[in-house]
Amino acid sequence: MRLPIEAVLDDVVAAVKTHGRCVLMAPPGAGKTTRVPLALLPAVQGRILMLEPRRLAARAAAERMAATLGEPVGQTVGYRMRGAAKVSKDTRIEVVTEGILTRIIQSDPELAGIGCVIFDEFHERSLNADLGLALVWEVRGALRDDLAVVVMSATLDAGPVSALLDAAPVVISEGRAFDVETRWLDTPTPKTTRLEQAVADLVLCALDEAGGSALVFLPGEGEIRRTQALLSGRLPADCVLRPLFGAMDFAAQRAAIAPCETGRKVVLATAIAETSLTIEDVRIVVDAGRARRARFDAGSGMSRLVTERVSKAEAEQRRGRAGRVAAGTCFRLWTKGEEGALAGFPPVEIETADLTGFALDLAQWGAREDELALLTPPHAGALAEARSLLVSLGALTPEGRISDHGRALAALPTHPRLGHMLSVAGAQAAPLAALLGERDILRGAGSDLDLRLRAVHTQDRAADRAGLERIRQEAKRLRKGLAQTAPLSTGAMLALAYPDRIGLRRKGDDPRYILSGGKGAALDAQDALAGQRLIVVADTDGHPREARVRMAAPITEAEIRTLFESQIAWQPVCEWSKREGRVVARKRETFGALVLDDRTWPDAPKTEIARAALDGIRQIGLPWSESARRFAARVTLMRGTGIAFPDMSDTALMADLDWLLPYLKGAKSEAALRALDITQALHSLLDWSQTQTLERDVPAQFTTPMGRQVPIDYSGDAPEITVRLQEMFGTTRHPSVGPNRVPLKVTLTSPAQKPLQVTMDIPTFWKTSYTDVRKDMRGRYPRHPWPEDPSVADPTLRAKPRGT
DNA sequence: CTCTCCCT
Numbered sequence: 001m002r003l004p005i006e007a008v009l010d011d012v013v014a015a016v017k018t019h020g021r022c023v024l025m026a027p028p029g030a031g032k033t034t035r036v037p038l039a040l041l042p043a044v045q046g047r048i049l050m051l052e053p054r055r056l057a058a059r060a061a062a063e064r065m066a067a068t069l070g071e072p073v074g075q076t077v078g079y080r081m082r083g084a085a086k087v088s089k090d091t092r093i094e095v096v097t098e099g100i101l102t103r104i105i106q107s108d109p110e111l112a113g114i115g116c117v118i119f120d121e122f123h124e125r126s127l128n129a130d131l132g133l134a135l136v137w138e139v140r141g142a143l144r145d146d147l148a149v150v151v152m153s154a155t156l157d158a159g160p161v162s163a164l165l166d167a168a169p170v171v172i173s174e175g176r177a178f179d180v181e182t183r184w185l186d187t188p189t190p191k192t193t194r195l196e197q198a199v200a201d202l203v204l205c206a207l208d209e210a211g212g213s214a215l216v217f218l219p220g221e222g223e224i225r226r227t228q229a230l231l232s233g234r235l236p237a238d239c240v241l242r243p244l245f246g247a248m249d250f251a252a253q254r255a256a257i258a259p260c261e262t263g264r265k266v267v268l269a270t271a272i273a274e275t276s277l278t279i280e281d282v283r284i285v286v287d288a289g290r291a292r293r294a295r296f297d298a299g300s301g302m303s304r305l306v307t308e309r310v311s312k313a314e315a316e317q318r319r320g321r322a323g324r325v326a327a328g329t330c331f332r333l334w335t336k337g338e339e340g341a342l343a344g345f346p347p348v349e350i351e352t353a354d355l356t357g358f359a360l361d362l363a364q365w366g367a368r369e370d371e372l373a374l375l376t377p378p379h380a381g382a383l384a385e386a387r388s389l390l391v392s393l394g395a396l397t398p399e400g401r402i403s404d405h406g407r408a409l410a411a412l413p414t415h416p417r418l419g420h421m422l423s424v425a426g427a428q429a430a431p432l433a434a435l436l437g438e439r440d441i442l443r444g445a446g447s448d449l450d451l452r453l454r455a456v457h458t459q460d461r462a463a464d465r466a467g468l469e470r471i472r473q474e475a476k477r478l479r480k481g482l483a484q485t486a487p488l489s490t491g492a493m494l495a496l497a498y499p500d501r502i503g504l505r506r507k508g509d510d511p512r513y514i515l516s517g518g519k520g521a522a523l524d525a526q527d528a529l530a531g532q533r534l535i536v537v538a539d540t541d542g543h544p545r546e547a548r549v550r551m552a553a554p555i556t557e558a559e560i561r562t563l564f565e566s567q568i569a570w571q572p573v574c575e576w577s578k579r580e581g582r583v584v585a586r587k588r589e590t591f592g593a594l595v596l597d598d599r600t601w602p603d604a605p606k607t608e609i610a611r612a613a614l615d616g617i618r619q620i621g622l623p624w625s626e627s628a629r630r631f632a633a634r635v636t637l638m639r640g641t642g643i644a645f646p647d648m649s650d651t652a653l654m655a656d657l658d659w660l661l662p663y664l665k666g667a668k669s670e671a672a673l674r675a676l677d678i679t680q681a682l683h684s685l686l687d688w689s690q691t692q693t694l695e696r697d698v699p700a701q702f703t704t705p706m707g708r709q710v711p712i713d714y715s716g717d718a719p720e721i722t723v724r725l726q727e728m729f730g731t732t733r734h735p736s737v738g739p740n741r742v743p744l745k746v747t748l749t750s751p752a753q754k755p756l757q758v759t760m761d762i763p764t765f766w767k768t769s770y771t772d773v774r775k776d777m778r779g780r781y782p783r784h785p786w787p788e789d790p791s792v793a794d795p796t797l798r799a800k801p802r803g804t
Numbered sequence: 805c806t807c808t809c810c811c812t
Contacts, residue, residue: 053811054809054810055811097812101812102812126811127811219808220807220808222807223805245808246807246809246810247807271809272808272809274809275809276809292808292809293808293809307808357811357812410812412812413811414812439807443807444806539807541806548806550806
């Protein structure tokens with residue numbers, strides 16, 4: 001059969017011959033995976049390496065090409081993937097899974113004997129493909145200008161890839177796929193309608209309007225089960241309902257996609273049916289419009305799942321599944337209007353994934369991320385977290401260079417965490433590493449990892465059979481070349497891989513734990529491990545506030561002390577306790593965020609106690625006494641006049657409390673702090689000349705015309721004095737303070753200290769209302785002077801002697 | 805409303 005790709009094969013070969021590079025865009029079904037490598041064979045010196053994102057696809061591509069040549073796999077065409085290879089010295093086309101390429105380049109940077117590297121399905125933008133392309137491009141630039149590079153992609157903006165590869169020629173092939181009609185909703189689904197209900201309704205409508213079997217895309221297993229429940233009994237009699245998702249064992253998956261003998265089938269599937277599994281007779285696609293994705297949180301080193309709207313690229317990929325065998329129809333659970341708001345592409349893996357292995361590969365290659373041809377740069381923070389984890393595992397030196405231990409970890413086919421565990425604990429850790437590298441075989445069976453290990457070692461247990469077999473095989477492969485070492489418990493081995501996830505039970509009845517990395521995690525109250533004081537957490541649901549533990553193992557304090565001796569230390573802690581309202585001085589023995597032991601610290605140095613007491617002040621506020629307020633008010637009057645004086649507002653004083661440090665007198669409790677008089681401390685904020693100026697311009701006391709000292713009250717809006725009216729006789733200028741000459745608020749009293757007048761202007765008072773005051777008072781206090789013009793009278797505090 | 809999908 002003639003495939004549409006054949007029309008452009010000559011262009012691809014020509015681009016490789018003259019430019020040594022090419023970007024080929026062709027839709028799924030165009031035949032690029034099987035035709036391009038064979039077409040390039042005569043044009044390439046040496047072997048052709050083709051990368052596939054999935055094992056199944058790699059094997060299938062090799063088989064198809066070998067069949068085209070009329071040979072068995074392993075002669076001209078072979079494949080190589082983790083744990084399986086069919087290649088010989090005659091092999092010229094080698095189909096490999098993406099992770100393999102990094103290994104090949106790291107062990108032989110010249111790529112000796114390889115003439116061309118093809119990246120298939122590059123639009124999926126896996127971390128390995130991005131890294132692989134960057135490394136191959138560097139090899140081509142530095143060591144091998146004859147090395148050809150071909151990037152093949154279905155839906156992708158070709159411009160950036162072409163630019164990345166120094167303006168590589170772009171070849172475009174139009175597809176062969178059958179027409180697929182797209183149907184949108186007329187009106188958006190109301191927010192109150194559950195997704196499963198809306199999907200079920202749309203499926204019934206689709207089956208009614210179009211013929212053939214249906215493929216329904218849902219975000220996850222839960223949605224699949226609930227939609228299944230809603231549909232069962234409501235489907236037309238000739239329809240069978242089949243769920244399909246990754247956690248099902250292989251045989252069940254095969255049964256779900258098997259063609260129907262009679263009638264139609266409705267397959268409820270996750271994204272597994274987007275690329276990995278092809279269902280042959282589908283002519284209807286129903287797209288719920290959601291995608292579940294892992295979001296890795298570098299801070300906690302854990303990932304969680306989020307459900308998001310699909311991107312346009314994913315929706316197109318799903319739509320295409322209706323046109324594999326004949327024209328079809330795609331029903332979208334959104335309106336045409338809503339479609340504009342969808343993202344163009346799903347997030348690329350390098351921006352969302354755990355970068356630990358990536359960072360180790362970079363270190364081994366000896367390049368920084370910004371020196372490589374990466375289409376999307378990794379986030380600096382995520383990369384920094386990855387490197388810090390690698391440093392803590394001893395894989396990188398603190399300067400970021402790879403260590404011998406790091407080289408050993410890079411050679412192991414596992415996450416560096418598990419590699420570290422294998423390298424330290426030896427062969428005994430192989431089953432545990434295999435278990436943790438696979439999907440959980442006992443979902444919902446409690447968190448204890450030993451349950452799972454027992455299932456691997458024995459034949460009983462109703463665990464996922466195929467999963468168990470994969471784990472046994474994997475354990476066998478991992479064990480090779482590892483030494484036998486002193487036996488360790490499951491928890492101790494796990495702690496090597498997850499030193500940041502050792503959990504110490506919090507106080508209280510709930511099985512809640514604080515993890516050594518600082519995050520929280522909780523066990524189910526019924527969980528078999530719920531009584532343990534110390535556990536190591538292998539997996540959680542990734543909830544950002546407090547994650548739920550999915551897999552864990554108990555560990556003893558003695559084991560932690562042995563494994564992490566150098567990281568456990570006594571930390572003196574002198575701090576303000578909000579709860580107790582006082583300074584507490586303790587010594588704590590800590591491992592990361594865990595407190596293993598906690599004792600009082602009776603001989604804490606005074607300076608430490610004072611520092612902690614300042615935190616108390618920060619919490620309770622400055623203990624203002626009346627005299628302190630008065631002083632601060634005087635200083636404030638000096639401000640804003642061009643003369644530099646400190647800001648004595650609460651905010652300014654609290655901003656840096658060091659000035660208070662020498663005046664705390666060993667106060668430790670809230671009561672003692674509140675009893676402090678801070679006047680002296682405030683005085684210390686002024687230097688000698690400021691103090692002199694203050695005393696002169698804003699004195700604490702007012703000197704009356706008689707030479708008597710009267711305190712000035714600075715606590716109100718205006719500075720204030722109270723004085724006997726007679727004592728102010730002779731005053732022709734109203735008294736004031738400060739460089740701005742702020743007038744004093746003067747309360748003039750009778751000889752019996754009763755207020756007679758409050759004035760801001762004594763000379764005017766003499767001339768005006770004094771006359772009335774004099775009239776009233778002269779009779780009541782006849783022995784005191786009440787002159788007609790007080791501005792020229794002598795001040796006095798005395799009365800005339802009786803009888804004169 | 806328990807866990808998308810891959811890979812060394």
